[in-house]
Amino acid sequence: MTNARLGEALRVLGLDDTATRVYLTLLERAPAPLDTVAAAAGVSGAELATAYGVLVEAGLASAAEEGGETVAPVPPAAGLEVLARHRAAEVEESRIAVSGAFESFRRQRLAAYNDHLVEVVTGEAIGPRIRQAWASAREQIRQFESPPYFPLAAATHDALATLARGVTQRVVYSRESLEHPGRLEEVIEPCVKAGEQARVLPSVPVKLVIIDEAYALVSLSIKEADVHNTMLVVQPCGLLSALMALFELSWQNALPFRGRATLPGGLPPADRRLLWLLAAGAGDDVIARELGISRRTLFRRLQVLMARLGAANRFQMALQAQRSGWL
Structure with a gap:
């Protein structure tokens, strides 16, 4: 992996520019005294301490005290694997946190919306x-x-x-x-x-x-x-x-x-209404009351309609009335 691609990978994994520069220099110069690496990387003082501390915490370099102690990087394959896992864990924690926040937001909004459903x-x-x-x-x-x-x-x-x-x-x-x-x-x-x-x-x-x-x-x-x-x-x-x-x-x-509308075939409106009430399931008392007739008159009119339709019972009468266009 070239230094340019490695530097890009380190930045993606969360290292800042200074820590990345120190690590790349460490790979080129180590083992070497820390001040030599610092001079080659162009950093010193507090900036060096911060950058090197980031590398140690990320598992990319061995710990070292300030001064001329010789330092060395952790082998890139192992070091980058550790850093990648740390970063993946952080990303997963962030994903869970964001997902939880969104779910809370969704419940609140949905609850507010449901209030109006x-x-x-x-x-x-x-x-x-x-x-x-x-x-x-x-x-x-x-x-x-x-x-x-x-x-x-x-x-x-x-x-x-x-x-x-x-x-x-x-x-x-x-x-x-x-x-x-x-x-x-x-x-x-x-x-x-x-x-x-x-x-x-x-x-x-x-x-x-x-x-x-x-x-x-x-x-x-x-x-x-x-x-x-x-x-x-x-x-x-x-x-x-x-x-x-x-x-x-x-x-x-x-x-x-269809109410009281006139039927084809000359059927009187009253008889048509009788048929519809009967087909709708109304009882004899209800039909007689709605038509303003007695039960005896109702039965007589039903017999006339059955004879006219050639029906032997009320069920056949309903079928024949439907076939004749009376229902």
Whole structure:
């Protein structure tokens, strides 16, 4: 190894210029008195003592006292190996320290960031936050709806106003929503008539409203929404992505609901509504109440529909109604 390359290696390993110059001179002149090496290297006094002390501490030279004592370097292969190991140990300690500092910094920043990923809203603050969410929608609202309902008088008005602004609304209703007194006639059907895309499942996993892809309002469970009166606001994160995927999967499996619109084939709106309530899983008492008829009248109309569709039971009637474009 040339002196130039060796000097560069020593600097990389942490020796300063003076100590490097003394060591290179020591390799050329040793064994020799220390003052001879110092004179050749162009150093003396305190500067020499400091530089030679660095070499001894690094394992590159044997210890020597000031004066004319003969000194010699540690063989370069052994000396540089020791120095390299020392330097590697120092670098590893530095890496661990930096890694620990960064991890601490990351935890602090992530903790601060996580404070904003999920916001807990309770009590009287829920109503205004729900209305703010509907007003902030720009492209699409996706919703799971099921009782119990938060007492928000303007909820239907807000939904209709959002539809009027051209915002797409897709709602998956639970069967309980259709059975809740007055909900179908006063809330669901007016929204469907205004352009809401509605579907029905026997049940929904959570009460959920997704605003565009910006954030979601969600309760931990339907029962807890009633007991604890608590709502979560979920900002963009893995949880929000999971909620959106859950909605899309449920939407695909849900039965479309079209309200009171006229069906092809001349089916009266009342019979169409009967079929949809039946297909959604509503019980006979609920269907009779929603249609404003008695159970006896309901059974008679069901018999007429089954005969018209050539069905022997309600299940066959639902299949034939779907094939005929009535559902």
